[in-house]
Amino acid sequence: KERVGAAGLSDVYRWQAALAQSRRRVLDADARSQVAALELNSSLNRPLEEAFQAEDASIGDPALLVSDPRLLAYLGNPATFALLRDFSAREGVSASPEIQALEAQIASEERRGTAAKRAFFIPSLSLQGGASSVLGRSGAGAETPTIAGMPLERGPDQTWSLQLKATLPLFTGFAREAQVARASSEVERLSLTRQAAALSIAQQVRGALQLAGASWANIAQARLAADAAGKNLELVRDAYGRGAVNVITLLDAQQAALEANEAAANAVYDFLIDLMNAQRAQGTFDLLYTPAERDAWYQRLSGYVAAQGHPLP
Numbered sequence: 001k002e003r004v005g006a007a008g009l010s011d012v013y014r015w016q017a018a019l020a021q022s023r024r025r026v027l028d029a030d031a032r033s034q035v036a037a038l039e040l041n042s043s044l045n046r047p048l049e050e051a052f053q054a055e056d057a058s059i060g061d062p063a064l065l066v067s068d069p070r071l072l073a074y075l076g077n078p079a080t081f082a083l084l085r086d087f088s089a090r091e092g093v094s095a096s097p098e099i100q101a102l103e104a105q106i107a108s109e110e111r112r113g114t115a116a117k118r119a120f121f122i123p124s125l126s127l128q129g130g131a132s133s134v135l136g137r138s139g140a141g142a143e144t145p146t147i148a149g150m151p152l153e154r155g156p157d158q159t160w161s162l163q164l165k166a167t168l169p170l171f172t173g174f175a176r177e178a179q180v181a182r183a184s185s186e187v188e189r190l191s192l193t194r195q196a197a198a199l200s201i202a203q204q205v206r207g208a209l210q211l212a213g214a215s216w217a218n219i220a221q222a223r224l225a226a227d228a229a230g231k232n233l234e235l236v237r238d239a240y241g242r243g244a245v246n247v248i249t250l251l252d253a254q255q256a257a258l259e260a261n262e263a264a265a266n267a268v269y270d271f272l273i274d275l276m277n278a279q280r281a282q283g284t285f286d287l288l289y290t291p292a293e294r295d296a297w298y299q300r301l302s303g304y305v306a307a308q309g310h311p312l313p
Contacts, residue, residue, distance in 0.1 A: 011247045018251055070298055073313035075216050080305065080313045085209050087304045089202035092282035096201050102194040106187055113183030119176050123168040131160040201281065208278035215271040222260070222267040229253075229260035 041048050074084040093099055134157035144151045236253035239245045279285050286294065302312055 014247050014251070070313075074301075075213055077313055079310060081209075081213055083305050083308060083310060084301070085206045087301050088209060088278070088282050089205045090304075091284065091300075092201050092205040093198045095283040096197070097283075098197050099194060099201070102190055102197060106190045106194065109183050109186045109190060113180060113187065116176060116179040116183055119179075121168075123166040126165045126167075127163070128165070129160070129162045131158075133158045204281040205278060208274065208281045212271060212274035212278050215267065215274045219264075219267040219271060222264040226257075226260040226264035229257040233257040 037052070038048050041050055041052075074080045144154055233253045233256070236245060236250050240247070240250040276285075286297075289297065305312055
């Protein structure tokens with residue numbers, strides 16, 4: 001076009017600049033890909049420079065919970081999606097090691113408080129016993145002692161004793177009252193800590209599921225945007241070939257189509273990442289589920305939804 005006078009050198013330079021920028025982006029993307037490969041090899045404890053071929057992830061991957069249509073039915077309905085968040089938050093709280101540790105500490109302090117209260121009226125009992133036996137006597141002093149020629153009675157060679165003692169202090173300087181108060185305050189502190197931890201876990205699970213639900217809906221929208229951007233690029237390309245638009249308009253249409261296609265490709269990965277974040281917050285990963293465990297999870301979910309009086313999706 002420049003040689004025949006249909007375009008100026010500015011169009012040529014603009015294309016050269018766009019080509020150089022595209023090559024730069026390709027080099028940056030390749031570098032980021034290599035860095036991600038190094039991080040993955042490090043996480044898998046493999047040689048850092050060992051090459052591998054990653055497979056494209058898809059919604060239909062049978063290793064993922066999302067491949068089960070039962071979950072997609074919950075994501076597609078606002079009412080059932082709200083129940084899914086409630087159920088997942090409950091599951092996350094019950095499966096949290098932090099919550100379980102706090103509950104064990106609370107039970108321990110409650111037992112400590114009960115023991116301190118019983119110390120007011122239950123005595124401390126102790127039982128002691130002993131036995132001794134003389135196996136033999138010999139040497140000096142082994143003879144039977146006498147006084148004025150009269151022999152003295154010697155103790156038996158075998159003796160035993162048994163002692164049962166009960167103690168109940170009447171006053172201990174308010175030590176028992178202090179133990180009861182300390183146990184009660186510790187139970188209250190741990191209960192508040194557990195409540196805060198449960199609230200934090202529920203918030204994380206619900207927030208992660210909100211993002212997963214949004215990214216699931218974005219998959220269809222991203223594909224529609226990519227299709228529309230592709231059609232627009234065809235129209236602009238045809239108009240540019242007829243000289244109806246300038247090169248800037250064509251480059252903008254190309255860039256929009258490229259970004260839309262990238263967004264459509266990344267939408268699936270964004271959803272899978274959000275889903276993994278939700279499962280991490282919940283403390284369970286469906287990748288580790290057996291088919292029986294997965295069915296049991298859905299049965300618990302169905303039972304919870306039915307208990308709320310809502311029909312199953």
